[in-house]
Structures are given as C-alpha cells and as structure tokens.
Amino acid sequence: MMRRYHLIPVAIFIALAGGLYVGLDPDRNPKAVPSALIDQPVPEFALPPVEGRGLGLASADLRGEVALVNVFASWCGPCRVEHPLLMDLAAKRVVAVHGINYKDQPKAAAEWLLRLGDPYTRTGADRDGRVSIDWGVYGVPETFVVDRAGRIRYKHVGPLQADDLEQKILPLIRRLQG
Amino acid sequence: MMRARCLALVLVLLAAGARAETVLPDPASEARAVELHKSLRCLVCQNQSIHDSNADLAVDLRQIVRERVAAGESDAGVVDYVVRRYGDFVLLRPPVKASTYLLWFGPALILLAGATAAFRFLRRARAAGLGAPAPLSDQERRTLAALRDGREP
Structure with a gap:
C-alpha cells in the first residue's frame, strides 16, 4: 500500500525528463508556428508577375498539378541561401516551382531574378503583402507544397536545406504525384 | 532653442x-x-x-x-x-477547448492532487498516533523516577 506512493516522484521525474528531452531536440524549432492552413485550399488570389516576367500567379494556376510555392524577397538574406536549391529543383523538373515575391521593389525583384537566376515558372508580385498574409506567411522565406486539388499540404518556414528537401519535401511531392 | x-x-x-x-x-x-x-x-x-x-x-x-x-x-x-x-x-x-484543457485546468488539478495527498498523509499520521508523543516504557519510567529522587539511575 505504502510502497505504491513512493513510485509517484519517480513517475513525475520520468515525465519531466521526457518533456525536457523532447525540448532539447536540436531539430526542433521552438519559434515555428504550426500552419493553420495545412489541408486547406490555397487562398483566393491573383497577382501580377514580377516586373519583366510573363506569367503571374493566381489560385487557379495551383490546381491540376503538384506545385512548390516559395515566398521570397530580394531584401531577404536567407532567401539567397536557399536559392541554389530552388534552381536545382527547377532544372531537374521534379515539380512546378512558383514564387510569391513578398513586399519587394519591382526593380530589385527583377534584378535579383536576372542576376541569380529565375527558378520560378510563375511569379506573383505581392507588393503590399496582403496575399502573403492570406497564406499565413510571417517571415520570408517560406515554402508551401500544394497538391493537385489546390490544397496546401506542407509548409516550411525559413531557408530550405538539402535535408529538408530530401527527407520531407521530395518524398511528399512524389507521394502526391504518384 | x-x-x-x-x-x-x-x-x-x-x-x-x-x-x-x-x-x-x-x-x-x-x-x-x-x-x-x-x-x-x-x-x-x-x-x-x-x-x-x-x-x-x-x-x-x-x-x-x-x-x-x-x-x-x-x-x-x-x-x-x-x-x-x-x-x-x-x-x-x-x-478553452479540448486541446487546452490541461493548460487551463492543470494547475487546479495539481493543487487538488497535492491537497488530497497532504490531507491523507496527515490523517494517517494522526491515526497512527504520530501526533502525540509515545508513552514512556517501564525502563524510562524507572530512570525518570530515579533522577527525580536524586539517585543514580
């Protein structure tokens, strides 16, 4: 009878240690906000292309094929870090890559794409950032995986890294395409 | 200026x-x-x-x-x-919804659990007579009497 109670502190310790162990996971980003839009249709929007590009981006363009939508800006340092990965992805033609240009100067955005290369099939210039807010964007870069039905299936916050692509994003894309 | x-x-x-x-x-x-x-x-x-x-x-x-x-x-x-x-x-x-019940009501639950544990502990201690000092044994009684009379115990 008495002995059972002695296990309570042990149980509390194990629960606490377990919680702290999860909290110490180096891959966990405590600032990442779970997206409210996962499995929701993309918001209704229509954006003109970045200056000098032909194709704008609208919700209708995101139906019919699996797509990667990357929110970027020329003033955003981490966007430059992930840029080569997007170029590589576009060159391999694994998936349609589209860009939403967040609160950028038209000239600066055009120059960025000219100088560094343009991985995007379609671009949407979101000058006032309102469309990005509809997408639940809170910091560039952010990358979304959209399925054939035009639903958001995954969101990545921060610059893409090779590991994120290999382990999470590309397997998901293959599954959605399969 | x-x-x-x-x-x-x-x-x-x-x-x-x-x-x-x-x-x-x-x-x-x-x-x-x-x-x-x-x-x-x-x-x-x-x-x-x-x-x-x-x-x-x-x-x-x-x-x-x-x-x-x-x-x-x-x-x-x-x-x-x-x-x-x-x-x-x-x-x-x-x-306040199902996924946040623990957040909202957890502190009250922990207080309740602590109060219950404290209450049970005190009740058992009283039942076991831990509150009052144990009565003196015969040996202790004899020693005390000897000291009171000023003899060597």
Whole structure:
C-alpha cells in the first residue's frame, strides 16, 4: 500500500525528463508556428508577375498539378541561401516551382531574378503583402507544397536545406504525384 | 532653442517613419482596434502583441484589424480572420477547448492532487498516533523516577 506512493516522484521525474528531452531536440524549432492552413485550399488570389516576367500567379494556376510555392524577397538574406536549391529543383523538373515575391521593389525583384537566376515558372508580385498574409506567411522565406486539388499540404518556414528537401519535401511531392 | 526644435522635429519624423499607419478617425473604433491589437500575438517577435511590436508584419496586421473594425465587423469576426490564417497561436489568451484543457485546468488539478495527498498523509499520521508523543516504557519510567529522587539511575 505504502510502497505504491513512493513510485509517484519517480513517475513525475520520468515525465519531466521526457518533456525536457523532447525540448532539447536540436531539430526542433521552438519559434515555428504550426500552419493553420495545412489541408486547406490555397487562398483566393491573383497577382501580377514580377516586373519583366510573363506569367503571374493566381489560385487557379495551383490546381491540376503538384506545385512548390516559395515566398521570397530580394531584401531577404536567407532567401539567397536557399536559392541554389530552388534552381536545382527547377532544372531537374521534379515539380512546378512558383514564387510569391513578398513586399519587394519591382526593380530589385527583377534584378535579383536576372542576376541569380529565375527558378520560378510563375511569379506573383505581392507588393503590399496582403496575399502573403492570406497564406499565413510571417517571415520570408517560406515554402508551401500544394497538391493537385489546390490544397496546401506542407509548409516550411525559413531557408530550405538539402535535408529538408530530401527527407520531407521530395518524398511528399512524389507521394502526391504518384 | 533652434537646435532643440530641430531635434524635436527629427524625433517626430523618426517616430512617424517607424509607425507608417493611419489611426481611425472615430476614437471609439480606434479604441476597439487597439484592444484587439493587444490580444493578438506578433508572429515575428513572438512575446509581443502586435500592438507592442514594430515589426513590418505587425504594422500590416494592425492596419488590417483597423480596416475590418471600420467596416463594422464584430470583435469575434476580426479575431477569426487572423486565426484562420495564423491559428490559435496568435491569441495571447488561448481559447478553452479540448486541446487546452490541461493548460487551463492543470494547475487546479495539481493543487487538488497535492491537497488530497497532504490531507491523507496527515490523517494517517494522526491515526497512527504520530501526533502525540509515545508513552514512556517501564525502563524510562524507572530512570525518570530515579533522577527525580536524586539517585543514580
């Protein structure tokens, strides 16, 4: 009878240690906000292309094929870090890559794409950032995986890294395409 | 004097630049908007409300809240607009629902568990007579009597 109670502190310790162990996971980003839009249709929007590009981006363009939508800006340092990965992805033609240009100067955005290369099939210039807010964007870069039905299936916050692509994003894309 | 005035002008311009936003003309609506701003978390600097934050996104969200208040939307409607995009995380006061029961009622549960444990412990201690000193044994009684009489025990 008495002995059972002695296990309570042990149980509390194990629960606490377990919680702290999860909290110490180096891959966990405590600032990442779970997206409210996962499995929701993309918001209704229509954006003109970045200056000098032909194709704008609208919700209708995101139906019919699996797509990667990357929110970027020329003033955003981490966007430059992930840029080569997007170029590589576009060159391999694994998936349609589209860009939403967040609160950028038209000239600066055009120059960025000219100088560094343009991985995007379609671009949407979101000058006032309102469309990005509809997408639940809170910091560039952010990358979304959209399925054939035009639903958001995954969101990545921060610059893409090779590991994120290999382990999470590309397997998901293959599954959605399969 | 002249220099002080220049400095004041520069400060006013700086402040205006930092908060490039328009306040609602109707003071009651603006007050409502500000109350809503205080209840919404800024997602860029996550321990501030959008009222306190000068992040670009916070300025935009403040403006969106003002527009919706001015358009006659209810407080719940405005909050719902932001929650649909950013989730419950933006609410500085989390809603009471199944996934937050532990958060809301956990402290009361822990207090209850502690009080129950303390109550049971005290009751058992009293039942076992731990509260009162144990009666003296015969040996102790004899020793005490000897000391009282001034003899060697």
